[in-house]
Amino acid sequence: MRLRGERMRTILGMAVVAMGLCGCSASTGEPGAADLQRAQAARPSDPQLAERYERSCMACHAVAASGAPLTGFTPHWQRRLAQGMDQMVKHAAEGLNAMPARGQCNDCSPDDLRALTRFMSAGAAQ
Ligand code: HEC
Known part of the structure; x- marks a missing residue:
């Protein structure tokens, strides 16, 4: 379970970085x-x-x-x-x-x- 949690956090972390790079309004959570x-x-x-x-x-x-x-x-x-x-x-x-x-x-x-x-x-x- 603990490992799965860490892996999930890594994936989430990568997703956040990817969203930041993309700059799309829908994925950054800020409306355009x-x-x-x-x-x-x-x-x-x-x-x-x-x-x-x-x-x-x-x-x-x-x-x-x-x-x-x-x-x-x-x-x-x-x-x-x-x-x-x-x-x-x-x-x-x-x-x-x-x-x-x-x-x-x-x-x-x-x-x-x-x-x-x-x-x-x-x-x-x-
Ligand atoms: C004076 C500004 C204001 C008005 C007018 C207003 N809201 Fe909101 N509303 C907010 C703010 C600010 C939040 C975010 C509150 C928070 O999460 O701290 C919010 C959040 C909400 C949420 C989300 C609650 C949740 O559980 O996350 C609902 C549903 C909502 N409003 C419904 C309404 C409805 C329906 C009306 C009209 C009848 C209305 N609001 C009018 C300011 C307003």
């Missing part, structure tokens, strides 16, 4: 101009949800350097998705560090928060 444009343009398909999203979540989740994971930008969501959708929705409802409770959307129901979290953490396809 196209990722930001896509985040600005994306809306939930449901009109009421889109209105709530525009009014609250977008202010942080569709801009660079806000500290919030960018809408539709997979590298920002992968680690968060790993904890499970329920945990993410709980954080959306209760807040997490600089993430305000309910994302400052006072009329967002728990279902809305779940749908918005799904929308933001999904890939560009949505």
Whole structure:
């Protein structure tokens, strides 16, 4: 087990170096101009949800350097998705560090928060 762990770390280390050399936005985990444009343009398909999203979540989740994971930008969501959708929705409802409770959307129901979290953490396809 210990050996496997070390080998894994070596592989991860090499991957990090390779990403640094590549400089691609997707692999360094930093969004490029196209990722930001896509985040600005994306809306939930449901009109009421889109209105709530525009009014609250977008202010942080569709801009660079806000500290919030960018809408539709997979590298920002992968680690968060790993904890499970329920945990993410709980954080959306209760807040997490600089993430305000309910994302400052006072009329967002728990279902809305779940749908918005799904929308933001999904890939560009949505
Ligand atoms: C004032 C800025 C701000 C607004 C508005 C905002 N967020 Fe966030 N959000 C953040 C920040 C910053 C984080 C990263 C928090 C951290 O991990 O420390 C975050 C993280 C999250 C996460 C990930 C939680 C996790 O478990 O990793 C979810 C889900 C989320 N926000 C949902 C929403 C939803 C839904 C809305 C709109 C209803 C919203 N946010 C509005 C700033 C904001």
